Amino acid sequence: MIGIVVVSHSRALADAAVGLASEMVAEDKRPVIAVAAGLDATTFGTDAMAVSEALAAADSPDGVLVLLDLGSAVLSAEMALEFVDPSVADHVRLSSAPLVEGLVAAVVTASTGASLDAVVTEAERGLVGKQDHLGDTPTVEAEPVVEPDRSLEIVVSNEHGLHARPAARLVGLVNGFDAAVTLTNLDTGKGPVDAGSLSMVATLIAQQGHRVCVGASGRQASEALEAIETLAAAGFGDEPAPDVRSSTAGGSGLDVAIGPAVLVGSGVDVSGYVAGDNELGRLEQALETAGEQLRVLRDTTPEHGDIFVAHLALLGDRKVLDDVRASIAGGASAPAAWQQVYDDLAATFEGLDDAYQRERAQDVRAVRDRVLRVLVGASEDAPADGILVVPELDAATAATLDATRIAGIAVRAAGTTGHGVIVARSRGIPLITGIGDVDVRPGATIAFDARTGTFEVAPDEEHVRATIAERQVERDRAVAQADEHAITRDGRTIDVLVNVGVVQDAVDARGADGSGLVRTEVLFGDRRTAPTVDEQVEAFRAIAQALGNKPITIRTWDIGGDKPLPFLPQAKEANPFLGERGLRVFRRRPELLRDQLEAIRRVAAETPVHVMFPMVTTADEVAWALDELGPRDGLEVGIMVEVPAAALRVATLAKDLDFVSIGTNDLTQYTTAADRTNTAVASLADGLDPAVLQLIDHVVRNAGVRVAVCGDLASDPQAAVLLAALGVTELSAVGPQVPLVKARLRQSDLSQVDTAAVLRARDADQVRGLL
The missing domain is CATH 1.10.274.10 (PtsI, HPr-binding domain)
Structure with a gap:
């Protein structure tokens, strides 16, 4: 294996570059890297004698590559060659490759046992990936690649795509086989490129979710493809650490x-x-x-x-x-x-x-x-x-x-x-x-x-x-009575459920009558690859068991440009709130939805499960979703009502459904044309705005099916009473609020709530006054 010498004016710069490059390969595969940098730890400069000592330290029969930063580093390296034994100087190569990028490429290539010439070539290509990405003219032309005689398709699951470390692992793996391997980015059309070249792999700009065709030819082509498929399935060794969550709050929990x-x-x-x-x-x-x-x-x-x-x-x-x-x-x-x-x-x-x-x-x-x-x-x-x-x-x-x-x-x-x-x-x-x-x-x-x-x-x-x-007493009493049903004073029973994003939410829930919203995009949001059907079944089953096998409502993937899934990247949109969100996304990627529906069906055979489709606007979307679902086999089906269009035409949308669930967060935002995270207009995005309440009232009166609410309003005990008075029969709240919502409902006589006055109110403040 060749040796490498880094010559720089700055000790800190050289050490940092070496540290970065060393992370690209396992310790037992790294070439010897010697540093000659700075006049001391803090003084800039280069010293020919220090360079000659570094050359001796890195000397290898396979050769030594010298990478330099600028100016006198070149002069010092040339002078150092005069100091060392001629037998050493004969196999030293000074390179004009970029210091950082060239060093990373050199270390990765050298780790595979490549020749000095091959390592030098890769180092000098170090800028190609960056140049290609930024639209500059590459200084090194890609060499022709061998036509593969077999291939397979992989999906890049890494959060940052095939960046340096995963690309280095791939290159190191490829170069261990007697095979010519090529990569083609099927989503961008870039390639084919030599998979054994780190700089060429960089030009693919393979990002998370991109599909890559891997071609191979040669004596070990099959073995190489199998190994690459295994590496890709493991996220190229770049998967995140397991998600560990704590349920300890620590504070009073009051408002x-x-x-x-x-x-x-x-x-x-x-x-x-x-x-x-x-x-x-x-x-x-x-x-x-x-x-x-x-x-x-x-x-x-x-x-x-x-x-x-x-x-x-x-x-x-x-x-x-x-x-x-x-x-x-x-x-x-x-x-x-x-x-x-x-x-x-x-x-x-x-x-x-x-x-x-x-x-x-x-x-x-x-x-x-x-x-x-x-x-x-x-x-x-x-x-x-x-x-x-x-x-x-x-x-x-x-x-x-x-x-x-x-x-x-x-x-x-x-x-x-x-x-x-x-x-x-x-x-x-x-x-x-x-x-x-x-x-x-x-x-x-x-x-x-x-x-x-x-x-x-x-x-x-x-x-x-x-x-x-009073609030502390209220909370203590509510928690003590959390398992009791929420029956109002005028005899109406309201189901109060919990919104679930992770299994722990279901474990921690006190008194929930089930889950009215399982956020699958949160449940699997830390995944770099799409969960399998079996993995989804396991998670859904765990939630149901934590809730005592009470009914759970599983919302299918609800994503968009404003809340992407790591394994399903989307193009940047000028206004993601009005773009491809929710169900709209999966009309072009139905296979992910079908897997999820299969997992839901399996769990529904064991415990009560409802399925709910998000961000629905038209009857055509509902028909498409029901067609993808196929035979219901007793599975209750509903949609989210999150946009005014869905609320106004709910009678048409709900014709073949069992329930609808109102997402008040988005419904409020779309109705008031106000982003609640924007300080300038956040006050307008109020769920108790009479316009929002009028839409909720319209849904209840015209849906013809059970109406639930799973947005923030359902977590507000005061608003929960109003929603129940309007005719909502199911409320899904955040876990800590479930006991409080149930307690407030038990204290309420819904017949005494003047809903007509609320719907005629001037603004949200007047609504609060009436409540």
């Missing part, structure tokens, strides 16, 4: 709080930072420290580990880091360069059409501030003993708060899908969002009631504490 204000600013004060002569070194150290902090958070909060994995990815984004380093090289201090680049990245996210992606700007700013705190030596003590008031809530803060000491969190920004909000609510911490720019001084007594949407400075403390006591 009301009072306490002194604990203000946390929106940024880090860098005004006292004094730049030195090694800003790049300071940045690298800060990145290492911040990375260790995030790894600790990832490992100690497994239920939210995926969030911190995303933060680690942001921290190590090579394109962004290159921009930061370039800014430092231009004279900027490390904090200034870091802050500017990450501010620009956050602005990019905030300019996206997708509301969920816009909220990812919070994650960018969280990573920005973490590194800035390390650079300036600021502490990161978690606040406690009060109500935290923040411009926006990042996941790290939410995960590290002492939930037994923090009274609550008040977030100035609107939005309910930010990672920090999700983490805080999962831990049972009282929280309100969208309080705006209200003036709050540190230490001032503040209070909020998320149920009524009120936030107060200097509140009536006695009144608030009385409310808290």
